Amino acid sequence: MLTFKKPEVEQFFKVFNIEDFTLSPDETQLVYSTNLTGFYNVWAMDLPNQYPYPLTFNNQSCHSLKYDPNGTYILASFDQDGNELTQFYALPTRGGELEDMRVVEEHRHMFPKFSKDGKRIYYTSTKGNKTYLNCYCYDLETKEERLLIEGEDASTYLIDVSADEESFITLKQFANTHTLAYLIHNGEAIRLTPETEKQHTVDSALFTDSSSIYLVTDYGEDNGYLAHFDVVTKKFTKVSDNDMHLGNIYLDKKGNQLYLVSSKGVEDKLYTYCLEKKEWNEVSIPVSIIDKLVIGKSGCVYLLGKTASKPANIYKMEGGSWEALTNNRVPAVGDEDLSEPEILSYQSFDGLEVEALFFRAKEEVSNGHVVLWPHGGPQASERKFFRSYFQFLVNRGYSIFAPNFRGSSNYGLAYMKMVEGDWGHGPRLDNIHGLEWLIENGYADRDKIFLMGGSYGGYMALLLHGRHPEYFKAVIDIFGVSNLFSFIDSVPDHWKPVMKQWVGDPVEDKERLTIDSPITYLDTMTKPMLIIQGANDPRVVKQESDQIVEALHAKGREVEYLVLDDEGHGFSKKENEIKVFSAILNFLEKHV
């Protein structure tokens, strides 16, 4: 009798996200950061009741939430409008004004950890050591702070503290593909993985007790596996097979087991490893991608995760079955109008196998156009997580092609390393070969291709535009790097030690960096462009976008430039997100 209109574009952006969550020690209060009101704030629910109530009103993204072990307050980390200079505050459990805990405005505070009694916090900071970072211990009773570990050689992060606070685990990041973990005890640093010349990574490590460390590493292998380090004998032992692609590791004290996330390719799996019986079990999960687990004292598992068609939600596992605690979804849009991607695989120019996601517009709405989306990172990957703008573009008739070109994470260490020192050649050709494969196989029409990317993906969009303009009708760059020289110069100080291996050296690699910098190809960037930038972005600074916009304008090219004054490297405010993607849709529709 009644007919309803099709969902509007805006509906796709009226989706709430969840950034982080924590749980009171007695598991009666779940505290999380969500943008329910269009801005991020911290909210809570009194379990088993799932109705949310607000704790903060500061309208800022929250970078981490940790419940005090005594259950008396929440340690919450906020930056200001995306500047990533994260400060620590104490938030009353019933909400209200934030109290400063560790606040030094020009510095970034990271990875807070409580002592067992809650009287001290351990954390990593740029304070006193902008490049390599320092680890501190702050005493909440005496208000005294102690420098615990001084970073040197590489950015140094404190990742675990033993229960007796006598031992620590640090992680040194020489590169994204070269991270080493150390046991720090009595001023001595003992490496957790055996000596080798070969670069490898430690993804995570934790004390199961004072004499035992479990870690995930790819030492001697291509993929992450579980290993054990005996604190007494200093013996490193491989525990799991290397084909599990393990990543994050969580301790379930009650069950005397570890939960491990396996992140192979485009989706995650979850496993338990029983510390006593040494047995593995796969745990079925209600999502494709796990963002975070919290294991309660009760042994219940709380999981934050997503699928390609379902946004971030928190689930609770009790007695083997999952219950959704939140219920975020795309309003007004039915499941039948949301897209789950196909997984494609193709060979690149040199025979390398590349996996890709393809979100196909339904026949009845398709406009025949494909948007190439090179992901950011570049040592990250496009996976089965929820992106509002993918869903809304697909709903409006655009198909999306997102290849996990060489350098992407989750395909092994060697694959990830392939982008290091080669930002602009191999990955670029992987994108182009992907397009050719699509055209050959009937997925795309040569004359109907758009290009859009953010961060490294923005860089790739600019570079592909400059070097292969014939493929694209129009190009969208979201806070992309335009000039590798100025980029290397302008990243945060603690990124600098990894830049040489990751990108290159401005002097030694001058020729290659010139060849791989989009700004070299201004003459051939002839297609209409839309460039989007957050004014506070500390990773890809505004100057990266300013310079290419100026240069292209000087040549009389058609370039729209949208700057968000209160955003950094992402869009934290719903209104900005809607503004950006409305501009993107308008731009695409104009050039379709």
Add this chain to the structure above:
Amino acid sequence: MLTFKKPEVEQFFKVFNIEDFTLSPDETQLVYSTNLTGFYNVWAMDLPNQYPYPLTFNNQSCHSLKYDPNGTYILASFDQDGNELTQFYALPTRGGELEDMRVVEEHRHMFPKFSKDGKRIYYTSTKGNKTYLNCYCYDLETKEERLLIEGEDASTYLIDVSADEESFITLKQFANTHTLAYLIHNGEAIRLTPETEKQHTVDSALFTDSSSIYLVTDYGEDNGYLAHFDVVTKKFTKVSDNDMHLGNIYLDKKGNQLYLVSSKGVEDKLYTYCLEKKEWNEVSIPVSIIDKLVIGKSGCVYLLGKTASKPANIYKMEGGSWEALTNNRVPAVGDEDLSEPEILSYQSFDGLEVEALFFRAKEEVSNGHVVLWPHGGPQASERKFFRSYFQFLVNRGYSIFAPNFRGSSNYGLAYMKMVEGDWGHGPRLDNIHGLEWLIENGYADRDKIFLMGGSYGGYMALLLHGRHPEYFKAVIDIFGVSNLFSFIDSVPDHWKPVMKQWVGDPVEDKERLTIDSPITYLDTMTKPMLIIQGANDPRVVKQESDQIVEALHAKGREVEYLVLDDEGHGFSKKENEIKVFSAILNFLEKHV
């Protein structure tokens, strides 16, 4: 170790309200209007999950929500920014764009009722009959509308439709204290209460089947009781005692019983009446005030209600115990900082017993000042429901005195009638005698009294100011009537038939209306004033405030005037509410 600041004033206004709710026929979706984002929108939860998701984004108050009996959509009523010209829309169950159902912009549509099969809606409207109203039947399949009942003599509302749609119950409102219900069948109107010269009211009435009507009336008594009307024999029978002070009545088909709300004085009780066994039972409730009940097909009871210290929440009763489905509270404020009122009782000038609420500021914060709050209506009462501004004023050290002066509802018909034709004498002196009682009994200090009221309470604030300025340090009027002559002239058309009995006749009662009009006392309105008005208010129009502000400004008096452009007779937008009560606090603090 950590100390937290006391709650800010703003926290008290970051409280969410719930306007109305409905339930899908299978009781798996609860749909309700709340201002979770600062604006009212319709939200839903998928029971038993209690996490809310939004259905609308129009940022408007919702006046009623009714789930289609087939479960396919929700009938939602919205006006525009408080203008009270309510329109009917169809809202998809998963949210999205509203579809017009019954929309005529200059008219008000009220009390929609579905036919059992959901194919027709019955409703009351100002359309075609601005003064007495018409009742219509709209066929959703044929899109044809039929005039069902034409209002005459008094505003006529359709309040129930029999299952076979052959019989109807209407209510004619001659005055707030004179409402008569009729059975409409085959074009004939049969009064449900026996003939009498004495005015009385019918509060509610419904068909339990086609031959049986239950109603709550005070016919022949002073308080509402349950009565039965036999459709076949036309016999009226008193069912309950008259000391129950009954009000709303709800049918539980599954349990073959009625739920009845008893509203004596300042709080509600809930009873069941078994239709077969004729037995009464009291049901314990988790609130002081019941706003609405929905009885599911399953027999579960869903209740929207409040206490003085806990805002609107929805509860579900299953197997005799209540579970909160929502969890609205005052953020950042503990129960120990929220105030439950004392119930006072005093004799007025003529010996009449008056009940009042007294919210006492805690000793450690008290500034010794009392705010006199004459409630609106006037045929309403101040009860144990939640008011953000009471809680925040008490938190800031002000005590609040809210007397249920003569004319208030919930104290019997005779008491309620005492304000009719006497807006300005008895009720005014009840307020003054209340103050004297407070002073005598140590509740208030003669030199530390403020005055604040809204609507009729704003009128009373103006009048008390003009006639008893010596009592008050400063006065706040929120959309109050300043001039009874212009008020009588400017109310909505369908209010006009009751104005003579309620307020008076501008010609016959000219002298009294002059004596009772605040504007008569401009000379003695010498205390500082704050006047607040919504530009779209259709009940007390802006001219009521404009005229007194102009007149007082002309006399050089200190009058602050705050007009809200996008509000009516109330504050529907959180931002406006905060603005208004911040202004009120500033004003009080200035004059404390």
